[in-house]
Every structure is written in structure tokens, then in C-alpha cells.
Amino acid sequence: MNVINSIAQMQSFSESVRRQGKTISFVPTMGYFHEGHLELMRQAGKMADCLVVSIYVNPTQFGPKEDLSRYPRDFKRDSQMAQSVNVDVIFYPPDMEMYPENYQTYVNVEKVTRNLCGLTRPGHFRGVTTVCCKLFNIVKPHVCVFGKKDFQQFISIKRMVDDLNMDLQIIGLPTVRESDGLAMSSRNKYLNRDERKSALSLFAALKLAQKLYSNGEKKPSIVINEVGKLITRAPYTAIDYIKICDTITLEDVDEIKSQAVIALAVKVGATRLIDNHVFGEKLNA
Numbered sequence: 624m625n626v627i628n629s630i631a632q633m634q635s636f637s638e639s640v641r642r643q644g645k646t647i648s649f650v651p652t653m654g655y656f657h658e659g660h661l662e663l664m665r666q667a668g669k670m671a672d673c674l675v676v677s678i679y680v681n682p683t684q685f686g687p688k689e690d691l692s693r694y695p696r697d698f699k700r701d702s703q704m705a706q707s708v709n710v711d712v713i714f715y716p717p718d719m720e721m722y723p724e725n726y727q728t729y730v731n732v733e734k735v736t737r738n739l740c741g742l743t744r745p746g747h748f749r750g751v752t753t754v755c756c757k758l759f760n761i762v763k764p765h766v767c768v769f770g771k772k773d774f775q776q777f778i779s780i781k782r783m784v785d786d787l788n789m790d791l792q793i794i795g796l797p798t799v800r801e802s803d804g805l806a807m808s809s810r811n812k813y814l815n816r817d818e819r820k821s822a823l824s825l826f827a828a829l830k831l832a833q834k835l836y837s838n839g840e841k842k843p844s845i846v847i848n849e850v851g852k853l854i855t856r857a858p859y860t861a862i863d864y865i866k867i868c869d870t871i872t873l874e875d876v877d878e879i880k881s882q883a884v885i886a887l888a889v890k891v892g893a894t895r896l897i898d899n900h901v902f903g904e905k906l907n908a
């Protein structure tokens with residue numbers, strides 16, 4: 624496994640792979656790997672000849688009061704885990720490479736970034752789409768794999784790739800959960816024991832929403848109200864949003880049909896967690 628820090632070296636590596644007629648798959652990450660990341664890597668590894676993973680905690684997607692400085696980092700552990708799933712290259716650039724002095728260009732996807740996390744994290748998706756656009760130009764992948772745990776991120780990147788005619792395929796894979804249902808996240812590390820228990824209310828909420836829908840409830844307001852009560856009963860929780868949206872436009876819907884997603888953002892103690900479920904799809908721990 625190679626570790627590449629410089630943009631120029633990464634670009635010439637990818638160029639040489641392409642010149643040999645080989646394909647590149649890519650998994651962008653912020654590191655501090657868990658099984659969710661590893662599963663994306665395993666799947667991405669099957670999709671091309673060469674698998675590149677980036678580790679970059681992207682400052683432009685964090686708000687001024689968010690957890691950029693304390694975001695968990697452990698490069699040694701990450702590189703061992705990456706090696707265990709046969710990653711070919713880790714791209715691990717420093718901030719000065721990615722955002723040198725006088726940097727001033729951003730990619731802004733409009734409508735699909737407005738709702739959900741766009742409401743409480745202004746500028747977040749502008750940072751995400753900008754860094755992904757840059758990474759695509761650096762790594763030059765044929766296929767790029769994202770987790771649907773970050774549903775709005777996945778939709779926004781697909782929108783950017785379509786709208787800007789980027790020549791690569793975007794694949795979304797299901798959320799990997801702990802055995803008790805908690806969606807895996809690097810931020811779960813912040814939770815103490817009691818908060819970890821309360822965090823299970825997110826998965827319970829998604830299951831309740833699916834059950835209400837399966838029993839015939841189609842009104843978002845009723846489902847949101849029941850789900851809200853369930854989450855509020857768990858200690859240390861504060862709801863940021865519970866919304867039911869169209870899976871393509873991410874606009875709120877007034878009736879739950881097959882193409883609807885329930886998306887949650889909940890603070891558990893000081894840690895903000897997100898999760899989602901597309902109605903009718905499988906929901907297993």
C-alpha cells in the first residue's frame with residue numbers, strides 16, 4: 624500500500640494507472656475508520672483495478688462552532704485497517720496542499736442542500752462538494768463510493784456530478800450499524816456510556832416510523848410527532864430535525880409514498896448524530 628501526500632504525485636499516479644488501461648475506484652473519508660468505512664472499501668475494491676482512499680478532515684465543511692479541532696484522528700490505526708482490506712493507495716494531503724493561500728473557488732449545489740442539515744449547518748455542503756470536486760480532479764476515479772448514512776451528502780454529490788458532467792460513477796451503499804442498531808460513525812467515540820444508550824433512540828425512531836408506515840400511516844406530521852416523542856423520552860437528547868422528504872429533491876413531502884426518506888439529526892449530549900431510512904427498504908441492525 625502506498626501513502627501519497629502531494630497532489631501532483633497523486634495526479635501522476637492516477638494518470639499512469641489510466642494510461643495502462645486500468646480503472647480506479649475511490650472512497651473519500653475523514654479517517655478514524657470503523658466497519659462502515661471498511662465495507663465501502665471492500666465493495667469499492669471489487670469495482671476497479673486500483674482502490675484509492677483519501678483521508679482528509681476538510682476544514683471548509685465545518686462551521687466555526689463545530690468539532691474540527693477535536694475530530695478524532697489516528698493515521699497509524701487507519702493505515703493498518705486500510706491495508707487489511709487491500710487498499711492500494713491512501714491519499715493523505717496536508718491543509719496547505721488542499722487550500723493554499725489565496726484559495727477562493729467553491730462549488731455550490733443549490734436546492735438539495737437547503738433542507739435537512741443545510742438548515743442548521745450553513746456552508747457545510749458547499750465545503751463537502753468543493754472538497755469532493757477537488758478530490759475527483761486529483762484522484763481521477765472511474766467510480767466513487769459513498770455511504771447512504773450521509774444521505775443528503777450522497778444526493779448532493781450525485782447532483783454535482785450530473786450537473787457538471789463529471790465523468791465518473793457515484794455509488795451509494797447502505798448504512799453499516801452496530802449489532803444494537805446504532806449507525807457507525809467516527810463521532811460515536813464522543814459518546815459516554817449513558818449517551819451511547821440514549822443514542823439508540825435514533826434507530827428505534829426509524830423502526831417506529833417504518834412500523835407506522837407499514838400499518839398504513841401516510842401523514843408525515845403524525846409519524847414525525849410519534850418519532851419525536853420517542854426520541855425526547857431518551858435522556859440527553861435534543862432534536863435538531865426530524866423530516867420526511869422526497870428521496871430525489873429532498874423537499875418535505877405531504878404524503879409518505881414509496882420514494883420518501885425519514886431523516887433525523889439529534890444531539891446526544893454534545894454530539895450531533897444523523898441517521899435516516901427510506902420507507903419500504905430493509906432496516907436491520
Ligand code: AMP
Nearest residue numbers: 652653654659769770772773798799807
Ligand atoms: P466520513 O469519514 O464520516 O466523512 O465518511 C466517509 C464515507 O463513509 C462517507 O461516504 C460516509 O457516508 C461513509 N460512512 C460513514 N459512516 C457509515 C456507515 N455507518 N455506513 C456506511 N457508510 C458510512
